[in-house]
Amino acid sequence: MKYLQTYLKRISILLGMYTASRVYFYFNNIDSFTSATILEFIEGLRFDISALVYINIPIFLLIILPHNYKENKYYRKVTNWIFYAVNIPFIILNNMDIEYFKFTQKRTTTDFFQLIQLGSDAKNIIPQYLKDYWLITLFSFIQVWLLFKIKSIPKSKIRFNIKSTLNVVFSILIGAAIFIIGARGGLQLKPIKSINAGELSGSQNASLILNTPFSILHSFKNKGLKPYNYFNNERLNKIYSPIHSGNVEALNKKNIVILILESYSKEFVGFYNNGNGYTPFLDSLMQYGLVFNNAYANGFKSIEALPAITASIPTLMNNPFITSQYAQNKFGSLASLLNKEGYNTSFYHGGSRGTMGFYSFSKKAGFTDYFGMEEYDNNFDFDGSWGIYDEPFMQYFYDGLNQKKEPFFSTLFTLSSHPPYTLPSDYKHDFEKIGIRETVQYTDFSLSQFFKNSKEEVWFKNTIFIITADHTSSVRFSEKYKHKTARIEIPLIIFSGDSSISGLNNNIVQQIDIMPTLLELISYNNKYFCFGKSMFSNHNWAISKLYNQYRLITPSGIITNKEEKYKSYSDKNFSKEIGNNKNNILLLKSIKQTYNERMINNKLNYEN
Numbered sequence: 001m002k003y004l005q006t007y008l009k010r011i012s013i014l015l016g017m018y019t020a021s022r023v024y025f026y027f028n029n030i031d032s033f034t035s036a037t038i039l040e041f042i043e044g045l046r047f048d049i050s051a052l053v054y055i056n057i058p059i060f061l062l063i064i065l066p067h068n069y070k071e072n073k074y075y076r077k078v079t080n081w082i083f084y085a086v087n088i089p090f091i092i093l094n095n096m097d098i099e100y101f102k103f104t105q106k107r108t109t110t111d112f113f114q115l116i117q118l119g120s121d122a123k124n125i126i127p128q129y130l131k132d133y134w135l136i137t138l139f140s141f142i143q144v145w146l147l148f149k150i151k152s153i154p155k156s157k158i159r160f161n162i163k164s165t166l167n168v169v170f171s172i173l174i175g176a177a178i179f180i181i182g183a184r185g186g187l188q189l190k191p192i193k194s195i196n197a198g199e200l201s202g203s204q205n206a207s208l209i210l211n212t213p214f215s216i217l218h219s220f221k222n223k224g225l226k227p228y229n230y231f232n233n234e235r236l237n238k239i240y241s242p243i244h245s246g247n248v249e250a251l252n253k254k255n256i257v258i259l260i261l262e263s264y265s266k267e268f269v270g271f272y273n274n275g276n277g278y279t280p281f282l283d284s285l286m287q288y289g290l291v292f293n294n295a296y297a298n299g300f301k302s303i304e305a306l307p308a309i310t311a312s313i314p315t316l317m318n319n320p321f322i323t324s325q326y327a328q329n330k331f332g333s334l335a336s337l338l339n340k341e342g343y344n345t346s347f348y349h350g351g352s353r354g355t356m357g358f359y360s361f362s363k364k365a366g367f368t369d370y371f372g373m374e375e376y377d378n379n380f381d382f383d384g385s386w387g388i389y390d391e392p393f394m395q396y397f398y399d400g401l402n403q404k405k406e407p408f409f410s411t412l413f414t415l416s417s418h419p420p421y422t423l424p425s426d427y428k429h430d431f432e433k434i435g436i437r438e439t440v441q442y443t444d445f446s447l448s449q450f451f452k453n454s455k456e457e458v459w460f461k462n463t464i465f466i467i468t469a470d471h472t473s474s475v476r477f478s479e480k481y482k483h484k485t486a487r488i489e490i491p492l493i494i495f496s497g498d499s500s501i502s503g504l505n506n507n508i509v510q511q512i513d514i515m516p517t518l519l520e521l522i523s524y525n526n527k528y529f530c531f532g533k534s535m536f537s538n539h540n541w542a543i544s545k546l547y548n549q550y551r552l553i554t555p556s557g558i559i560t561n562k563e564e565k566y567k568s569y570s571d572k573n574f575s576k577e578i579g580n581n582k583n584n585i586l587l588l589k590s591i592k593q594t595y596n597e598r599m600i601n602n603k604l605n606y607e608n
Contacts, residue, residue: 002154004171007063008178010150011052014087017143018048018094018211024139025098026208031482032105033208034573039201044209046185046200050192051214053182055090059083063153064175076153088144090213095140097212099133102474105300105487106547107194107210109219111319124385128420194218194548204574206547224325225317225600228593240590242598243606244516246525251341253407254522255463256334258514260309260413261443262302264469266295266489267481268440278440281448282467286493289465290501292535295492296485296510296542296553297471302413303356305470308511310334310411311365312530313604316545316595322357327364331604332529334409334515336366341524344408346371348397350388350415358413367411371400381424383416389424390416391446398453406459413470417443436473460497464521466514467493483572485553488544494521508553509535510542529606531595541584543591552588556581559588 022044026036053060062079097108130137185192194215197206231239270277271286272293298314299305307313307321311333315321335345346369347362349355353372362370373387381392388396397412404410416423417439423429427445431438447467454460469490476482481489492509494501494517501521512532520534533539542553550561557568557578566585570576598604 003063004175006153007056007060007175010059010083011049011056013146013150014052014056015045015048017091017146018052019045020143021091021094021098021139022048022208022211024095024136025101028098029101031476032101032487033205034484034575036203036205036208037201040198040203040205040208043198043201043203044211046192047197047210047214049182050185051090051211051217053179054217055086055213056083058086060175060179064172066172071155079153080151083150084147087147090216091143091147092140093216094212095136095143096129098136098139099129101207103301105207107207107215108212109215109318111219111323112216125420128385132420197547206549219318225596227596227600228589230589230593236590236593239586240594242529242531242594244519244528244530246527247520247523248525249523251525252521252523253341253343255407255459256338256343256409256466256518256522257401257463258309258411258466259447259468260305260411261447261467261469261491262414262417263436263471263473264417264440264443264491265472265476265481265486266491267476267478267486268437268473269491272491273478273480278437279444281444281451282491282493285451285467285495288499288502289467289493289495290503290505292492292494292505292507292509294506294508294542295468295490296508296544297469297488297490298511298542298544300471300487300546302470305511306356306358306361306413307365309468309470309514312512312515312532314510314512314531314543314545314595316543316550316592317599318548322361326599326602329599329602329604331365332606333365334518335362335368337519337524337526337528338407338409339366339368342407344368344404344406344410346400346404346408346410347413348372348393348400348410349413350376350390350393351386355387371396383422383424385420385422386415386418388415389446390414390443391424391427391449394446394450395453398450401454401459402457406462408459414443414446416446417473436475437477455497463497464501464518465493465495465497466518467491467495468511468514484574485551485558485572488542505535507535507537508540508542508555527606529604531591541587543588550588550592552584552591554581554584556584559584561588561592 022041026033093108100108181187194210197209198204203209266272268277269279270283271291277283297305298308301320303320303322304315311331313321313331317324321327339345345367347367348371349358350373353359353374359370376388376393376396381388383389401410417436421434421436421439423434423439423442427442472487472490476486510532513535515530516532517535520536540555544551548562552559557570558574560567560574566580568578568580570578
């Protein structure tokens with residue numbers, strides 16, 4: 001029993017550390033949770049125990065199994081070092097999410113490791129993260145230091161008599177029962193998974209209840225998307241179809257420029273907030289363009305934005321499309337379609353070539369040319385972390401457009417308004433502390449310089465500009481934006497160089513609607529595939545998925561769906577439940593069925 005007590009003592013200490021991390025996690029992300037109670041923390045113990053018994057399987061075997069090697073001091077040392085080796089990485093990952101959650105709105109899963117392998121940014125970002133979030137670093141250091149204080153393993157020689165044998169057998173049986181019940185998360189029929197978070201407490205705060213090690217361990221065995229069979233094909237296509245008919249008019253070969261602004265929350269744009277914002281130039285430009293008042297991102301990360309905006313592919317699965325098992329599916333995009341119409345297509349991003357998998361995706365999407373930090377080839381303008389500062393890179397982008405033969409389609413993805421927030425030494429400003437709002441101002445200034453130069457060029461009046469965000473910032477300042485859907489509320493503007501498109505539009509739109517809208521504006525006259533719809537149509541909805549929960553935003557309310565439970569809410573905090581809208585539930589089911597079926601069967605293209 002001494003050895004069983006030693007094992008349980010270690011698990012208990014780790015449980016205390018995980019609970020302390022959850023408390024820190026909660027207070028650091030308090031705006032992301034609604035009506036959290038002690039019940040979430042109690043339910044969280046269930047997931048902590050499950051993760052910890054899995055992580056400590058080697059310790060269970062080394063300490064519990066009966067033999068006399070435990071008398072050996074080297075055996076005890078090795079056991080301790082294995083204990084440190086298996087637990088310290090998970091403690092660090094669990095604490096990393098205390099801040100990283102702000103950016104992803106979910107606990108880290110295995111896609112994080114795929115993401116950091118895509119480029120060389122990690123070597124720059126991780127040291128900066130440790131420095132910028134030094135309190136979390138200190139918190140982690142203290143926990144690791146306390147872990148090293150755990151050394152004691154009893155010395156007790158096994159004697160081969162009836163009493164000793166019975167004691168050993170009893171300890172093993174009790175230990176095995178604790179392990180099985182702990183790993184399964186209780187005595188229920190099936191072991192717990194991430195989707196079960198909140199069942200006991202009746203809470204929507206799944207990420208507070210979960211812990212990062214549990215999410216990582218369970219995402220290793222993630223299976224592919226499952227097919228839904230709600231409708232037959234005829235019924236399905238009547239409700240929702242990703243096949244779009246071309247325009248009957250002749251193709252109007254206008255140039256297209258998409259400007260994707262890093263972390264530009266709707267909250268930061270003064271035009272949407274009675275002039276209170278950090279984007280004076282963008283505000284002035286919006287006076288002469290078409291502004292969408294109800295625009296939403298289809299994801300929470302940059303890696304999810306590029307497929308949504310340029311190929312109308314939302315992230316309705318656990319991993320971003322770029323790092324998913326479906327990344328090699330054939331798909332159409334604005335670039336691949338416009339290439340066939342004689343367009344010059346290019347993608348610009350100031351980061352290194354492997355960042356976020358942008359280079360690989362741009363090639364897969366059909367962009368003829370890619371321009372990044374390596375092509376820019378001047379480290380004087382390197383921000384020390386992500387890539388080239390926005391102002392010089394936008395100048396490089398402007399120079400590139402001047403050399404292109406019309407018609408052209410080009411996409412620029414900015415990066416300066418991303419942590420760690422830095423500004424060029426020669427950028428004149430009157431603030432000492434640099435944060436997201438200051439870097440948003442800098443990007444806005446960079447944008448003003450780009451348009452100041454571009455409006456003098458011949459190609460400018462023949463160009464349609466789309467200006468939007470990849471996702472929102474992890475930080476919210478105004479009470480107006482501290483509700484659940486604010487995390488995906490983004491600016492979206494169409495600006496035409498000839499001033500032919502202007503006004504306000506109150507339709508509910510999203511990133512995946514950009515592709516069909518642009519194709520409509522240039523009178524593209526072939527059929528094509530995309531998951532979105534024209535922003536000028538009478539279809540009013542936006543969709544996203546987070547933690548196995550779908551969210552469909554419509555004029556009549558917001559529908560949430562987890563497994564086969566559908567709820568409708570009239571408010572953006574999901575506090576006022578209303579009667580289910582059957583038509584919107586049919587639409588959501590149709591989108592789910594179509595998306596999964598098309599992904600599984602590699603049918604993301606229109607085939608005549």
